[in-house]
Amino acid sequence: MLKKSVTIKEIAKELNLSVSTISRALHDHPSISAATRLKVKQVAQALHYEPNQAAVHFQKGKTFTIGVILPELSETFFAEALSTIEDIAYKRGYTILLGQSHDDEEKEKLLAEKMRAHRVEGLIVSLAKNTTDYSHFEQLRKYHIPVLYFDRIPPLKNIHHVSCNIETGSTEAVNYLLKQGHRNIALINGPASLLASKQRREGYIKALQKNRLKFDPALVVNCDLTEKGTKEALETLICLKRKPSAIIAFNDYVSSYAVKHAANIGLKINEDICFVSFANSPINQFMQYPPLASVEQFPAVQGQKAIDTLLDIINNKTEEEAYYRVVIDSELIEHQRNEIS
Amino acid sequence: MLKKSVTIKEIAKELNLSVSTISRALHDHPSISAATRLKVKQVAQALHYEPNQAAVHFQKGKTFTIGVILPELSETFFAEALSTIEDIAYKRGYTILLGQSHDDEEKEKLLAEKMRAHRVEGLIVSLAKNTTDYSHFEQLRKYHIPVLYFDRIPPLKNIHHVSCNIETGSTEAVNYLLKQGHRNIALINGPASLLASKQRREGYIKALQKNRLKFDPALVVNCDLTEKGTKEALETLICLKRKPSAIIAFNDYVSSYAVKHAANIGLKINEDICFVSFANSPINQFMQYPPLASVEQFPAVQGQKAIDTLLDIINNKTEEEAYYRVVIDSELIEHQRNEIS
DNA sequence: TTATTTTACGCAAACGTTTGAACGAGTTAA
């Protein structure tokens, strides 16, 4: 059990001062003389005083806890985002209460409730893949718990969010491939319903238009992001009369599936067909044929912006309902080839 | 800010009872009549009463927080372990305070200190790769904070730990390859200093001995687990007069590097050379040539055991110094080939 | 000198909950 730790009282007794003086001294309150401030701090050090956070939280009526609900911690993107979120939160004296929805809307609801019961002061949420009802989050407003949507955001008007502009990256991806001489560029996209899919598609189309190339709808196929779905999408593409020489995949996972299958059916990767994808995740490093380039979405930066703005919202108790909408640009990263061999 | 939430007092006023009665009623204290217990609970429900955790923590002198220090959240193994740790902890009313050492001993020290200052009631630690000094953790005992080492454990006598018996898996890996007809089986091991490396080596040797095969030290090479190191290890092996037809890699990451390089220098994977590895991590799913089999280390199970025993230790304040040493067996998982195509 | 301001500190209440001790009313034992 936690042994009797030293309290402010003992410092007070030691110095024949009152507890309030100690408290103020430790917080550099101006009405305490520099001399006593010093003495107090010295004694506090000597006694290994550590403020009892539970007491502070209680008395301030704050929990200094912020909730983070993510779909899947084992996706590197989220793990990295969480990492910076946690770092910054800690530096500002906040603790993270973590929850994984595992892409399940029901679990997400439960977590939202749990967070509320725990009195988190704010919430960072990245939505489950198939969440269509957002009431469990919007309800938190009644309890004055600000919600900041992160990366996977809902199509709502009055929300705070931090997300990534996928369109720019998508455009860059196309431009990159055009520069390499490709003219038949396909896109293996995600489910049409996803905002993320729409953005990829938009960027893709805009890049073609900017370059005065015709957009061929046949070259864009949707898939459910599974290995099987990817395989089917790939087959659709290579059966086209206008066979693509390059494919932009929804993300690195999809890219890996596509590469695997393309190689299996005898295509020479990077000769017969090239790949570019999204996420720039570490799995590329383990691939036999990583994509030539991948659109970086900067999970760490997004995480940092997310926690920063949320803490901003929390600490500016101004009821003026302004909505923070932070969007960072994605960016195509070209991969070094053969850096090792 | 957190709006005036309902307190025990308001329930008391509502029912003309004292706060102590309410508190006891809500906790099913035997000295409260069943009738009032019911009434109290009904009113509590109606008013949406939620206990103020900060107040509870404060008054009980407990934080209900347990610290978890991991090397890297983006390694799936740890992410999965954390996932179950968090789940169970939450169910038992505990919150996780998370920290990543990023395999840096200094950061680890800082985190240990931070956890102490935060008054965690216990700590789950998976050591950084190169930590050799454990004093920052052993010091926590002075504050009566139990430390449970997890997976990456130190070579100390009197500690609690949960870890995985790698030896059994290593033996299984060799047996598996022997059954496939391989006689020259190599091992690309990690740094010799690691316990994990020793266990792999032990299992490897024992399997050979059981099968009355001679152990050839040349077939076991150490590497630093980087891509470059793996490449060098592989080259050493294929230059041997006794060229291996199968390689057991330290983990799936190392395996992927080795496969990549082997393919680059013209070897036919699964014909000229086969691979088996450890961790059974999801990256295999994205590989062109995943290992034929991988030793599962059950991160979720380990995580569960870890949090369970730690909570045990915390709540059995018996000062009797018994050390919990939970070891689960690893297990070779054969991968389906070509499940998709 | 006296009046006024400033400086440096102490007093005490408050935050919400838990819990040992006390207490009145009703029941049982003598």
Added chain:
DNA sequence: TTAACTCGTTCAAACGTTTGCGTAAAATAA
């Protein structure tokens, strides 16, 4: 009839910290 118990409840203190207000002493102004 009184003593001893039981049952259900209340009282009040305690946990460690923060903070509005009060105040004595010192410094300044008149």
